[in-house]
Amino acid sequence: MKILVPVKRVIDYNVKIRVNSERSAVETNNVKMSMNPFDEIAVEEAVRLKEAGKAEEVIIVSIGDKGSQETIRTAFAMGGDRGIHVINEANTEPLAVAKILKSIVEKEDIKLVILGKQAIDDDSNQTGQMLAALLNWPQATFASKVEVNNDGLKVTREIDGGLETLSLTLPCVVTTDLRLNETRYASLPNIMKAKKKEIIETPISDIGIDFLPRLEILKVEEPAVRSGGRKVADVDELINVLKDEVGII
Amino acid sequence: MSVLVIAESNGKEVDRGTLSAITAAQKISNEISLLILEESEEVIEQAQKIKGINKVITTSGDLIGGLAENLAPLILECSKDASHILSSAGTFGKNIMPRVSALNDSQQISDICEVIDAETFVRPIYAGNALATVKSLDKVKFITVRSTAFEAAQTEGGDAEIVSGPEAITNGKSSFVNRDLSESDRPDLTAAKIVVSGGRGIGSADNFSILDPLADKLGAAVGASRAAVDAGYVPNDYQVGQTGKVVAPELYIAIGISGAIQHLAGMKDSKTIVAINKDEDAPIFQIADYGLVGDLFDIIPELSDKIK
Numbered sequence: 238m239k240i241l242v243p244v245k246r247v248i249d250y251n252v253k254i255r256v257n258s259e260r261s262a263v264e265t266n267n268v269k270m271s272m273n274p275f276d277e278i279a280v281e282e283a284v285r286l287k288e289a290g291k292a293e294e295v296i297i298v299s300i301g302d303k304g305s306q307e308t309i310r311t312a313f314a315m316g317g318d319r320g321i322h323v324i325n326e327a328n329t330e331p332l333a334v335a336k337i338l339k340s341i342v343e344k345e346d347i348k349l350v351i352l353g354k355q356a357i358d359d360d361s362n363q364t365g366q367m368l369a370a371l372l373n374w375p376q377a378t379f380a381s382k383v384e385v386n387n388d389g390l391k392v393t394r395e396i397d398g399g400l401e402t403l404s405l406t407l408p409c410v411v412t413t414d415l416r417l418n419e420t421r422y423a424s425l426p427n428i429m430k431a432k433k434k435e436i437i438e439t440p441i442s443d444i445g446i447d448f449l450p451r452l453e454i455l456k457v458e459e460p461a462v463r464s465g466g467r468k469v470a471d472v473d474e475l476i477n478v479l480k481d482e483v484g485i486i
Numbered sequence: 487m488s489v490l491v492i493a494e495s496n497g498k499e500v501d502r503g504t505l506s507a508i509t510a511a512q513k514i515s516n517e518i519s520l521l522i523l524e525e526s527e528e529v530i531e532q533a534q535k536i537k538g539i540n541k542v543i544t545t546s547g548d549l550i551g552g553l554a555e556n557l558a559p560l561i562l563e564c565s566k567d568a569s570h571i572l573s574s575a576g577t578f579g580k581n582i583m584p585r586v587s588a589l590n591d592s593q594q595i596s597d598i599c600e601v602i603d604a605e606t607f608v609r610p611i612y613a614g615n616a617l618a619t620v621k622s623l624d625k626v627k628f629i630t631v632r633s634t635a636f637e638a639a640q641t642e643g644g645d646a647e648i649v650s651g652p653e654a655i656t657n658g659k660s661s662f663v664n665r666d667l668s669e670s671d672r673p674d675l676t677a678a679k680i681v682v683s684g685g686r687g688i689g690s691a692d693n694f695s696i697l698d699p700l701a702d703k704l705g706a707a708v709g710a711s712r713a714a715v716d717a718g719y720v721p722n723d724y725q726v727g728q729t730g731k732v733v734a735p736e737l738y739i740a741i742g743i744s745g746a747i748q749h750l751a752g753m754k755d756s757k758t759i760v761a762i763n764k765d766e767d768a769p770i771f772q773i774a775d776y777g778l779v780g781d782l783f784d785i786i787p788e789l790s791d792k793i794k
Contacts, residue, residue, distance in 0.1 A: 250729060254612045452623070454620055455619040457619075458619075476792055
């Protein structure tokens with residue numbers, strides 16, 4: 238079985254976000270970039286399945302500018318086998334990403350796609366579900382446990398208020414939640430090996446899908462800044478404040 | 487223009503998030519239909535009375551477990567006359583809506599927090615560290631709604647027509663096994679009015695129970711910072727922050743939390759923030775409405791004792 242793991246290059250989760258001076262986007266120049274944390278979990282899960290003998294190959298795909306190749310190499314260092322870089326200098330919306338992934342799935346005869354549940358930049362949480370729709374495959378989103386057996390997958394999902402278990406036939410789509418696994422640190426030898434693994438480049442226009450944006454971004458703003466209040470001296474004052482000023486206790 | 491709202495319900499009533507989505511729908515159009523995805527007379531009866539709803543659409547067939555594969559074609563069929571399809575942005579809506587949107591070749595608009603007009607919406611990006619105003623160019627708009635951003639619609643005063651809708655067909659590729667809802671007496675983190683959260687300052691997994699009496703007294707949910715989760719004090723589902731849960735309660739009490747960006751992204755929309763930390767220079771104090779500097783191991787028991 239071949240597993241496809243899409244990875245997105247995003248601003249590192251520790252970086253303080255700044256809106257650009259044109260108020261048209263978040264500033265990404267000279268900002269530390271990393272792999273989307275949920276995608277790291279997806280790579281880890283795919284590599285574990287390969288290590289457990291449940292999969293033969295883990296293919297990594299990223300859509301974006303040249304920097305995306307660095308993110309693909311990060312996934313290689315974790316255990317990904319080979320990569321596909323779909324080149325698009327502009328932002329690619331989830332529906333277009335799903336269409337690109339569909340074409341790769343069909344070309345590469347993929348049986349399982351594992352994706353992060355959302356990217357921490359646009360927070361859409363759509364691509365996996367959309368891909369499953371376009372392929373007419375079953376989906377298990379927000380997975381916290383994945384078991385692969387002969388006829389399919391048993392997936393535990395994080396839902397509001399608890400957990401839910403689904404049974405799915407292969408091929409299928411899984412999206413990862415935080416609890417699914419703990420990602421590994423790449424060893425130096427694996428980082429060296431990652432440099433030699435193959436990445437095939439494809440311009441987005443070669444894929445043959447409609448990738449034009451459907452959402453026009455009119456403006457991007459910073460939310461109202463929350464200003465600090467005041468210190469209270471002790472527990473008694475805090476309780477009085479919660480009673481009289483906040484009115485909650 | 488007409489709006490179809492996908493209801494999430496629990497066998498008894500339509501949930502709070504759906505009521506918020508109805509309020510968002512009212513800002514788009516006066517023609518609102520509510521689609522009920524379970525065969526419950528109680529829910530249908532309640533739905534009919536919600537103010538602002540013209541039509542309640544009932545469904546039948548394989549609705550078990552609310553599988554996206556079974557529900558997406560059904561929702562699409564009900565969407566034919568609608569210009570906008572809305573659901574709340576809980577895990578139910580997040581799971582199903584993109585599947586429907588893709589089947590209709592529409593680019594969904596996720597997690598809106600404001601309706602500017604029928605085509606233009608504001609949505610948080612970067613975990614709420616920026617707000618994007620987006621205009622949808624799609625003919626039919628599929629939207630999920632951030633429930634903390636809209637008041638709940640009134641559950642009395644409506645008199646909607648009940649229409650029977652389509653049947654959900656078993657898809658044969660996925661099936662529901664079971665659901666294990668936490669039996670905690672505490673409210674859910676994302677729905678709680680008060681959240682008490684602990685950070686690395688708590689020191690250990692055993693120490694974390696110091697928050698329990700306080701949470702019990704306040705009827706609060708218990709959360710944690712990523713640092714506390716990474717240190718193994720509590721499981722991952724406690725995590726409030728950019729990669730965890732985003733909460734906006736009436737009162738958020740941050741205890742032994744320094745205030746990393748990652749954490750602030752998940753709680754800074756709380757109405758009132760109280761920070762308790764022994765380091766008076768901790769960044770959390772820069773955004774807290776009320777700060778108390780001191781040893782949490784003295785303060786928390788005293789606070790729990792003194793709250794009536």
